[in-house]
Amino acid sequence: MNVKPSHLFYQGRERKPVLDQARGVYMWDVDGKRYLDGSSGAMVCNIGHSNENVLEAMRRQMEKSTFGYRLHFETEASEKLAAKTAALCPAGLNRVFFVSGGSEAVESALKLARQYALAIGEASRWKIISRAPSYHGCTLGALAITSYAPLTDPFAPMMQAMPKVPAPRAYLDGLDPHDEATGHHYADMLEAKILEEGPDSVLAFVVEPIGGASTGALVPPRGYMERVQKICRRHGVLLILDEVMTGAGRTGKFLASEYWDLEPDIIVMSKGFAAGYVPLGAMVAHERLVETVLDAGGFLHGYTYAGNPLACAAGLAVIEEIEREGLVANAAAMGEVLLSRLRGLMARYPLIGDVRGKGLLTAFEFVSDRRTMAPLPPEARAFARFVDLAYGRGLIVYSRRTRGGYSGDHVLVAPPLIVTAAQIDEIVGLLDETLAEFIAEHAAPETV
Numbered sequence: 238m239n240v241k242p243s244h245l246f247y248q249g250r251e252r253k254p255v256l257d258q259a260r261g262v263y264m265w266d267v268d269g270k271r272y273l274d275g276s277s278g279a280m281v282c283n284i285g286h287s288n289e290n291v292l293e294a295m296r297r298q299m300e301k302s303t304f305g306y307r308l309h310f311e312t313e314a315s316e317k318l319a320a321k322t323a324a325l326c327p328a329g330l331n332r333v334f335f336v337s338g339g340s341e342a343v344e345s346a347l348k349l350a351r352q353y354a355l356a357i358g359e360a361s362r363w364k365i366i367s368r369a370p371s372y373h374g375c376t377l378g379a380l381a382i383t384s385y386a387p388l389t390d391p392f393a394p395m396m397q398a399m400p401k402v403p404a405p406r407a408y409l410d411g412l413d414p415h416d417e418a419t420g421h422h423y424a425d426m427l428e429a430k431i432l433e434e435g436p437d438s439v440l441a442f443v444v445e446p447i448g449g450a451s452t453g454a455l456v457p458p459r460g461y462m463e464r465v466q467k468i469c470r471r472h473g474v475l476l477i478l479d480e481v482m483t484g485a486g487r488t489g490k491f492l493a494s495e496y497w498d499l500e501p502d503i504i505v506m507s508k509g510f511a512a513g514y515v516p517l518g519a520m521v522a523h524e525r526l527v528e529t530v531l532d533a534g535g536f537l538h539g540y541t542y543a544g545n546p547l548a549c550a551a552g553l554a555v556i557e558e559i560e561r562e563g564l565v566a567n568a569a570a571m572g573e574v575l576l577s578r579l580r581g582l583m584a585r586y587p588l589i590g591d592v593r594g595k596g597l598l599t600a601f602e603f604v605s606d607r608r609t610m611a612p613l614p615p616e617a618r619a620f621a622r623f624v625d626l627a628y629g630r631g632l633i634v635y636s637r638r639t640r641g642g643y644s645g646d647h648v649l650v651a652p653p654l655i656v657t658a659a660q661i662d663e664i665v666g667l668l669d670e671t672l673a674e675f676i677a678e679h680a681a682p683e684t685v
């Protein structure tokens with residue numbers, strides 16, 4: 238462990254091991270300790286670490302050029318990646334705007350939506366409805382549509398408050414997620430909110446089709462997404478899908494929205510889109526929006542590093558690798574194995590109140606009582622402690638709090654899409670040991 242003073246700072250003072258190398262699903266620190274990357278970093282490294290084909294594509298691009306400012310040059314790499322991305326998105330979503338991360342992609346979507354409203358003479362539309370809880374990024378625009386109190390509250394006075402509707406957490410509300418009435422119940426809350434705000438003032442609804450860190454891999458109840466789309470159409474509200482975490486195969490489809498054949502107006506991606514090889518994200522918009530905005534004078538937005546050829550060459554190689562290795566299908570198949578193994582842990586540990594997810598975006602949530610779904614006492618800081626204990630055993634997992642950010646600890650298990658059944662055994666074995674150790678530290682709930 239490196240204990241030398243550091244000039245770096247991120248969240249707090251805690252120091253971490255120094256990374257030496259990473260290959261496939263494993264990472265090693267400079268002391269030679271091995272870690273299984275059970276969360277793909279922050280659900281990023283979808284194709285695994287140090288993929289030779291991607292590194293080779295990056296080397297080839299680096300020999301030619303690493304940067305060409307997008308307002309000075311077009312590049313073969315960005316054209317090819319844009320074409321490939323458009324081909325993987327629903328019909329009509331064929332205009333691609335590259336950025337360097339998820340927050341930038343979300344900001345870009347909000348601004349394109351606003352410019353579209355202006356261009357079609359609907360200047361009164363500016364409100365963006367999103368869900369509570371949700372996470373859409375850390376920049377002030379993306380944060381305004383995020384609902385995660387510890388991250389949003391301190392900055393509230395600096396942001397334009399935006400309306401929120403409850404995320405469809407049927408498991409907490411005692412509703413059956415397989416019953417269409419449940420999906421409609423939550424979707425209708427969106428319609429009620431649009432009517433309350435005044436439909437002419439609502440610009441867009443932004444939603445993660447399958448929840449990420451804020452809800453812990455929340456799969457919407459039956460009927461929810463289709464009805465949400467209908468409601469948006471009915472009121473002229475744009476549907477923006479945040480696939481920053483779910484995109485690029487993570488949930489067992491290239492886009493999670495394919496589970497419902499959605500036809501959104503904009504999709505944003507990052508994370509697995511370049512799988513950690515370079516900072517890269519994309520906003521993919523319907524040609525109707527883009528052509529209208531371009532006709533009205535152009536998109537008033539952009540980032541210096543956006544669409545640079547090195548990032549795009551890496552992104553293209555990542556998608557090609559996903560296709561060549563059949564990683565979307567592997568995510569679907571291995572996701573089933575992982576979910577059933579996590580349910581096996583739930584059967585043995587009353588501490589686990591819910592297991593959920595799709596493909597290789599899975600999570601389990603801790604409760605102190607399964608009958609009431611009461612969370613663990615917040616002061617136990619289970620989300621942080623569990624991750625530390627797992628880390629000590631050489632397993633990396635990711636955790637957050639589902640209930641507004643202050644309680645309701647959940648753990649995300651989301652290994653790279655190249656994971657094998659044997660490696661899932663290894664993950665679940667380490668989780669089992671970590672659960673036993675965690676329970677030994679805390680009083681375990683008594684009832685299953």
Ligand SMILES: Cc1ncc(COP(=O)(O)O)c(C=O)c1O
Nearest residue numbers: 338339340372373374449481482
């Ligand atoms: C769903 C979602 N949207 C947006 C973001 C923001 O992405 P970034 O951290 O790359 O800015 C994240 C990051 O976790 C995310 O999970």
